[in-house]
Amino acid sequence: MCWPIVLVGKDSMTEDFYLIAMTALLPLTAGLLVSQINPYHALVIRGILGAISALIYALFGAADVALTEALVGTMLSITLYAVAVRSSxxxxxxxxxxxxxxxxxxxxxxxxxxxxxxxxxxxxxxxxxxxxxxxxxxxxxxxxxxxxxxxxxxxxxxxxxxxxxxxxxxxxxxxxxxxxxxxxxxxxxxxxxxxxxx
Amino acid sequence: MINIASHVCFTVGIIFWFWGTFPLVGNRSVLFKLHSLSVSDTLGSMVLLVGLWLKLPQEWPLLLLALISLAIWNTVLGYVLAYCSSGEGQHD
Amino acid sequence: MNGLLIAMILALLIPIYEAYQDEDIWQTMLAFASIATKTAMMILAISVVRDDWMIGMVGVLILSLGNASLMLLAHILRRMNLEEGRSYD
Incomplete structure (x- = not known):
């Protein structure tokens, strides 16, 4: 594991650990999202996935990507999808x-x-x-x-x-x-x- | 000294977080969960922000902004969620 | 500081589990609200650890805008539930 050390700049075991633990949340919520049957529940869990991915982008130093994910990925797309699911x-x-x-x-x-x-x-x-x-x-x-x-x-x-x-x-x-x-x-x-x- | 104070703030904030979040699991009503969440979650977050402030004083405008938006928006959000979740039965 | 972040991750796991196991849409919304606040707080904590002003700015924006998106979604869901209730009688 050399990339987190390069990104963080400090080589300690605990930093590696929390980095990996946070990144592991992303596949976890993605799995929850695809396992949902009810479309409205899936929408809300898509919001959770957006929040967690924004956290991970910020963790890796990509502030602009995190902001875009929070604004477009979570706010705009969830609202539009809710309207679309409701009418379809x-x-x-x-x-x-x-x-x-x-x-x-x-x-x-x-x-x-x-x-x-x-x-x-x-x-x-x-x-x-x-x-x-x-x-x-x-x-x-x-x-x-x-x-x-x-x-x-x-x-x-x-x-x-x-x-x-x-x-x-x-x-x-x-x-x-x-x-x-x-x-x-x-x-x-x-x-x-x-x-x-x- | 300041280091110890900020660590105390962190510990208290995390305790508040767990206290507010644990009632979320279980078969209580939405309003009960919302109450515990809005009170101790917001309070815990604010204490954590104070701890961060003590840790890094030169970022104070940012943390003050976060503190204010947390206090206002989370309260309003609590009201909105309670209104939306309990207004299902009525027809207006 | 690292202990703080690990405790935050543990606190974050509770609402995720709640969102997974509960059938009621409002309980899932509550979990979403909790997660939105918690992730924003984590971003702020990371910005303090790294001493990075830019990430802190993003954390504050997400903290206030995430709440706004939650209110929007809550109102849409409420409208939907009202319509469902109306067609029953």
């Missing part, structure tokens, strides 16, 4: 907007009441895969079908008896976990192709 790990479900009842109950309450059993089934399953449901309302069936064909949403509820899902993987998950809910897979590209040829 969601299932966009299109539903029909209901007309108000005769008794005058508002749209929101009625919709929520009708969708409650579906969401109560769907939410625990999707939470297991670290996803969430995002509801989008459409005024009529034509608009809902159009949104599905234009890939604005991942699935629809209310067009037929079952859920219509256009993502194969999502369909597989729902089919496996909730067979009673019933979901049909729709290959949007193929449907479009058929429409063109007809």
């Amino acid at each position: 790990m969601s299932m966009r479900l299109g539903v029909l907007e209901e007309t108000p009842d005769a008794d005058g109950s508002s749209i929101g309450i009625k919709k929520r009441r009708e969708l409650a059993p579906l969401l109560a089934n769907l939410n625990p399953v999707l939470t297991k895969y670290h996803m969430r449901v995002e509801l989008l309302t459409y005024p009529d069936q034509a608009a809902l079908t159009n949104a599905l064909m234009e890939k604005e949403i991942h699935g629809t509820h209310g067009l037929s008896e079952s859920l219509q899902i256009r993502i194969q993987r999502l369909h597989d998950i729902i089919q496996a976990e909730l067979p009673t809910l019933g979901s049909t897979y729709i290959d949007v590209d193929r449907v479009k192709q058929q429409d063109k040829t007809v």
Whole structure:
């Protein structure tokens, strides 16, 4: 081991020891990071990895690299990734907007009441895969079908008896976990192709 | 003399650090852990900074800056974390 | 001084273990907050050992900016948890 001695300038055993102990923290946290399943936990542990790597860069005298790691690697990239993970790990479900009842109950309450059993089934399953449901309302069936064909949403509820899902993987998950809910897979590209040829 | 004083500061600071960090392991609530962390961790860090100051007096502006930012930011961070972690149930 | 740094490394291992074993995201955030402060303090200690003004400056900046990034992340996580809670009822 000659490089730490050159860097530190003093040749004592304990200095070598703490240098090596600190450097060993980096692979340790990196191992923790790749072993995480939950994406949000992985983000926070990425922050820990950033803090420790900044420490090691400072330890080896690279003050500018340490500052960049703390500012860009920890602060900026974590924030951006949190926003990206939050918006990408969601299932966009299109539903029909209901007309108000005769008794005058508002749209929101009625919709929520009708969708409650579906969401109560769907939410625990999707939470297991670290996803969430995002509801989008459409005024009529034509608009809902159009949104599905234009890939604005991942699935629809209310067009037929079952859920219509256009993502194969999502369909597989729902089919496996909730067979009673019933979901049909729709290959949007193929449907479009058929429409063109007809 | 100053050397001994700085070493006392280091020892006290490290004891505070361990005292504040050990409750982190265990099944207590977030607020309990946050309390021990914000009190004795910050206090331990400040005592360590005083010890470093005694060790190397010519770097005092830097260490004073660190002391002030530690005192202000860690307190604010404690409030923000407590607010964010306990506000989950409410809808605003 | 070397003993101080080794004790600091040992203190740093506790929140790392906590971040590894806990399932709750807020407990992991607490561990992150603890680690951010501790690493900044270690950088300052190293700057005093080496008598290096530049590293000390970086330590102070990391100490104040790391806390700011933590607050940002905490608010984003809070928004996310609120949305999750809303879709349940």
